[in-house]
Amino acid sequence: MxxxxxxxxxxxxxxxxxxxxxxxxxxxxxxxxxxxxxxxxxxxxxxxxxxxxxxxxxxxxxxxxxxxxxxxxxxxxxxxxxxxxxxxxxxxxxxxxxxxxxxxxxxxxxxxxxxxxxxxxxxxxxxxxxxxxxxxxxxxxxxxxxxxxxxxxxxxxxxxxxxxxxxxxxxxxxxVDGVFTADPRVVPTARKISTITNEEMLELAASGSKVLHLRSVEYARRFDIPIHVRSSFSAKEGTIVTDHPEGDTVEAPIIAGVAHDRSEAKITVVGVPDQTGKAAEIFQTLADAEVNIDMIVQNVSATETGLTDISFTLPKSDGRTALDALKKVQGSVGFASLQYDDQIGKLSLVGAGMRSHPGVSATFFKALADSGVNIEMISTSEIRISVVTRSEVLDDAVRAVHTAFGLDSSEGEAVVYGGTGR
Amino acid sequence: MxxxxxxxxxxxxxxxxxxxxxxxxxxxxxxxxxxxxxxxxxxxxxxxxxxxxxxxxxxxxxxxxxxxxxxxxxxxxxxxxxxxxxxxxxxxxxxxxxxxxxxxxxxxxxxxxxxxxxxxxxxxxxxxxxxxxxxxxxxxxxxxxxxxxxxxxxxxxxxxxxxxxxxxxxxxxxxVDGVFTADPRVVPTARKISTITNEEMLELAASGSKVLHLRSVEYARRFDIPIHVRSSFSAKEGTIVTDHPEGDTVEAPIIAGVAHDRSEAKITVVGVPDQTGKAAEIFQTLADAEVNIDMIVQNVSATETGLTDISFTLPKSDGRTALDALKKVQGSVGFASLQYDDQIGKLSLVGAGMRSHPGVSATFFKALADSGVNIEMISTSEIRISVVTRSEVLDDAVRAVHTAFGLDSSEGEAVVYGGTGR
Incomplete structure (x- = not known):
């Protein structure tokens, strides 16, 4: 049975x-x-x-x-x-x-x-x-x-x-009816995704999509369990998360979706001596305090001072712990001060098609630039680009990117790349 | 420790x-x-x-x-x-x-x-x-x-x-501050009992006193665990339940207390053929339905009809189950009808001193008669007398009995019987 x-x-x-x-x-x-x-x-x-x-x-x-x-x-x-x-x-x-x-x-x-x-x-x-x-x-x-x-x-x-x-x-x-190309509360034209790979779903979940718990996707991927995300309020088919989609030829879109996240804050460690091992000291301190770090940026050192700034993002809930832990090592690390900023937002574009489509990042940054969004931090994986912006422009940024990649439901089909299954 | x-x-x-x-x-x-x-x-x-x-x-x-x-x-x-x-x-x-x-x-x-x-x-x-x-x-x-x-x-x-x-x-x-000689909500002059035997506590708990769960007293008796019932709202000593009271000479009162209970109902099986085994059939039916019976009274048979009535009390919560079970055997048992009465009250007088004081029941029934309380059923154990009355006179009955045995706190000491510990 x-x-x-x-x-x-x-x-x-x-x-x-x-x-x-x-x-x-x-x-x-x-x-x-x-x-x-x-x-x-x-x-x-x-x-x-x-x-x-x-x-x-x-x-x-x-x-x-x-x-x-x-x-x-x-x-x-x-x-x-x-x-x-x-x-x-x-x-x-x-x-x-x-x-x-x-x-x-x-x-x-x-x-x-x-x-x-x-x-x-x-x-x-x-x-x-x-x-x-x-x-x-x-x-x-x-x-x-x-x-x-x-x-x-x-x-x-x-x-x-x-x-x-x-x-x-x-x-x-x-x-909700499944996994969408963006949060429908932010992007009313977001579309339900009918099939998505585990890899893409992992990146979306890690980037702020709340539909599935990150670990559940990891677990499903490891044991090769297909997940069907669907609404308990309707009989509609939802989203299948699987690496083995049914059907002979699946035309997979380049971009699976756009995720956003307002749950993070940014800490900048100002005036860190530009010496070997200083960054390691900082991040070891944070690891010992069990703070989860997401994105990290180190500024180019100002050669005249021999000092640099290191910024990183972390869950807002870890903010107090991180600041306390860092203050304790201020003397030994020798940094000047700490800045805490919880008015940031993170936008992530996820799609397995990025691997074979080098033009994606150009389209992405142009869409952000055209809508006047200033980028504070950037990080990428093989199938994801994430940027940090001011929290108040985040929704606009999400909509701009969603539109730029043809994901809006009113625009017909999304940009696809052919294939005989993936 | x-x-x-x-x-x-x-x-x-x-x-x-x-x-x-x-x-x-x-x-x-x-x-x-x-x-x-x-x-x-x-x-x-x-x-x-x-x-x-x-x-x-x-x-x-x-x-x-x-x-x-x-x-x-x-x-x-x-x-x-x-x-x-x-x-x-x-x-x-x-x-x-x-x-x-x-x-x-x-x-x-x-x-x-x-x-x-x-x-x-x-x-x-x-x-x-x-x-x-x-x-x-x-x-x-x-x-x-x-x-x-x-x-x-x-x-x-x-x-x-x-x-x-x-x-x-x-x-x-x-x-509450401990076990009382009666429910203080009914008898404002009720006194806190400082020490009580397991046996008496068992009879009180079985007779409607809510202070201790019946099985806990059985358990304490079997394993000889002293129980101290006391208030979580004050530092006062409460009631010790033990068969080994401290001190050399404890003057134990004849009567421990008066319990009452409104949780029972009475069922009368009317017109039961006065033949061997009919009562057994009725109570087997109730046992099979897992109904707990408390008191039982069988009327003297009216010789001219060869029929008798059997009354018993049971928890009100079992009433529906009992009636349904009995109706199913009406034909085979051959009784005429069923009466259900949930307007009854039970009063119980409990005291280990009853064993050696034959005058207790006389005092008890005189007190009830003097206060005009009609008695519908009676049952006794070695250290308890219980009667069923109309529910609306139960509180008066409790107060009358409480007073008759000198348990009211304003009347000084209760009736005691001497002894060098018990």
Whole structure:
């Protein structure tokens, strides 16, 4: 029997009525002849409510207890979804992450899945039960502590279960119709992407696209699990993330989409002595403080002073930690001062076609220049160009680039490159 | 190091401020030089809120999933209590019922504790951590399913932990100052009992006193664990439940207290053929439907008709089930009709002194007669007399009996019988 793994996020499980709707959707997949395993997030804003409670009780709650607390959210939603499915006349079993065999490392709040040992899930599926699994959570391998995977972790739970169960597909149900060429709230003419490669999806997720959790895409790529991102509010086909698209000749567009991100800040370390090892000292300090760095720019040294500036971007949430850590080494590193700027935005153009189309960056920079957007930092990968701009011009920049690459839905087809499958 | 087990109920954990207050209380016990293990209930009305959610989703939720759902409540409160304790500078670990080794049978919603294997709790205590355990929940021995112990089950969790840890005392913190000679809301002159035997406490709990969960008293009796029932809102000594009171000569009162109960209903099976085995058929039917029967009265048979009436009391919540089950056997048993009455009240007088004081029942019935209370049913044990009355006269009856036995606090000492300890 084909195995389908589904995932429903909190916005699809906001209240009793939504839960019943999701239950009908799950029952449909079972009725269609599949074994069905479902990962669920906590209801609506319930995770935020638990966080608020925690903050009322303690300004710095211990991460172990935070994970104990937050995992209650998925426990509630999975039990309710199971009840609603039972009510439709289907047999069903819910399992916590731990019961479902989601084994992680011991990093509370941002644990990584090491292994999935789905014995109880498989047994329940074999008996004909629909299985509901609490997303976002697992149990640490050695210490048997309850862990959570971080925001968006239920996507990863679903993909990891799909891999462990050798599922035919992992369906990620969300509140949008799929992955778009840009955020439709910023670019109303953005189009739904019908198929996208894992590589492109990874770059989009890493660049601010919120549709899929980055790690879930990594996991799907590693285990070669096709993901179908679709809306829980409609029956429309969504976006298939796969490296093996169906059909003989797929004309893949040069550009998959434009992502943007306002969650980062920029720190500039001013007046760093231009000596070997100074940058290393700075970034080792940040690594020790567990700050995640994204883009880095070092100015050309002003030869008369022997000093240089180093700028980097990082999540705003790490800003305080990074500044504190750097201040402690100001004397030993010998820099002059720190500048903190949280009014930046990042725009990323992603497309596997960039590899074979050298004209992409020219078109990209021209579009930004024509719309008067000033670029502060640039970074590239093989299939991505990212720039940092002022936050207030970011939306304009996204629209300009989207249009320049023919991605607007009113303009007919996007620029494509031919091929017999990719 | 002495080991103290404490229990805090939902009313002591209603919000963040209450949780912090409880945390300070727990820290105090640790600071006083004890190893401290604490069982907590769900916050305030959160269990009821989860029940409401379940009912919105499904009219008849499967018990397994109901237990999954409800156990989230204690998980939330235990994590928050642990955070608040951490915030006071103490090291702390929270454990679910399953993690704490609370092993139960597989009866979802009303599981019984079979064993406690507190390896992780002991290890944490040995490391100097304060331990918080989710009350009300466990894991079934063979099927490894999450179970709950029924309303009030956290008392039993606490006592079972105290027994397994060989604790010196189990402190049950609640929103009243201890066990009273009657419900102070009904009898304003009721007195706090300073010491009470397990046997008397069992009869009070079985007769409607809500202070302690019946099974927790059974458990404490079996394992000889002293219970200290006290208020979480004051530092006053509460009530010690023990069969080994301190001091050389304890003058124990004849009567421990008066309990009342409005949670029962009465069913009368009218016109039962007065033949051997008819009563057995009726009660077997009720047992098969898992209805708990309390008191039973069979009228003297009217010899001319060969028919008799059988009345019994049962929890109101079992009323519908009992009536349905009995209707199905009306033909085979051959009774005429069923009467259902949920406007009854039960009053129970409890005291170990009854054994040696034959005058107790005379005083009891005289007090009820003097206050004009009509008695509908009577049942007795060695240390208890219970009567069923109309619900609307129950409070008057309780006050009359309380006064007749000299239990009112304004009347000085209660009637006592001497002894050199008991």
């Amino acid at each position: 084909p195995i389908v793994v589904q995932k429903y996020g909190g916005s699809s499980l906001a209240d009793a009525a939504s839960i019943k709707r999701v239950a009908r959707r799950i029952a449909e997949a079972k009725r269609a002849g599949n074994d069905v395993c479902v990962a669920v997030s906590a209801m609506g804003d319930s995770t935020d409510e638990l966080l608020d409670l925690a903050n009322e009780v303690s300004p710095q709650p211990p991460p172990r207890e935070m994970d104990m607390l937050l995992t209650a959210g998925e426990r509630i939603s999975m039990a309710l979804v199971a009840m609603a499915i039972h009510d439709l006349g289907y047999s069903v079993r819910s399992f916590t992450g731990s019961q479902a065999g989601v084994i992680t490392d011991a990093s509370h709040g941002k644990a990584r899945i090491i292994d999935v040992t789905p014995g109880r899930v498989t047994e329940a599926l074999d008996k004909g039960h629909i299985v509901i699994v609490a997303g976002f959570q697992g149990v640490s391998q050695d210490t048997k502590e309850i862990t959570t995977l971080g925001r968006g972790g239920t996507d990863t739970t679903a993909v990891a279960l799909a891999a462990a169960l050798k599922a035919d597909v992992c369906e990620i149900y969300t509140d | 002495p080991i103290v087990v404490q229990k805090y109920g939902g009313s002591s954990l209603a919000d963040a401020a209450s949780i912090k207050r409880v945390a300070r209380r727990i820290a105090e016990a640790k600071r006083a030089g004890n190893d401290v293990c604490v069982a907590v209930s769900a916050m305030g009305d959160s269990t009821d809120e989860l029940l409401d959610l379940a009912n919105e989703v499904s009219p008849q939720p499967p018990p397994r999933e109901m237990d999954m759902l409800l156990t989230a409540g204690e998980r939330i409160s235990m994590a928050l209590v642990a955070m608040a304790i951490h915030d006071l500078g103490y090291s702390v670990r929270s454990f679910t019922g399953s993690q704490a080794g609370v092993i139960t049978d597989a009866s979802h919603g009303k599981a019984r504790i079979i064993d406690v294997t507190p390896g992780r709790v002991t290890e944490a205590l040995d490391k100097g951590h304060i331990v918080i355990v989710a009350g009300f929940q466990g894991v079934s021995q063979d099927t490894k399913e999450i179970t709950t112990l029924g309303r009030g089950g956290t008392d039993t969790t606490a006592v079972a932990l105290a027994a397994a840890l060989k604790a010196d005392v189990c402190e049950i913190y609640t929103d």
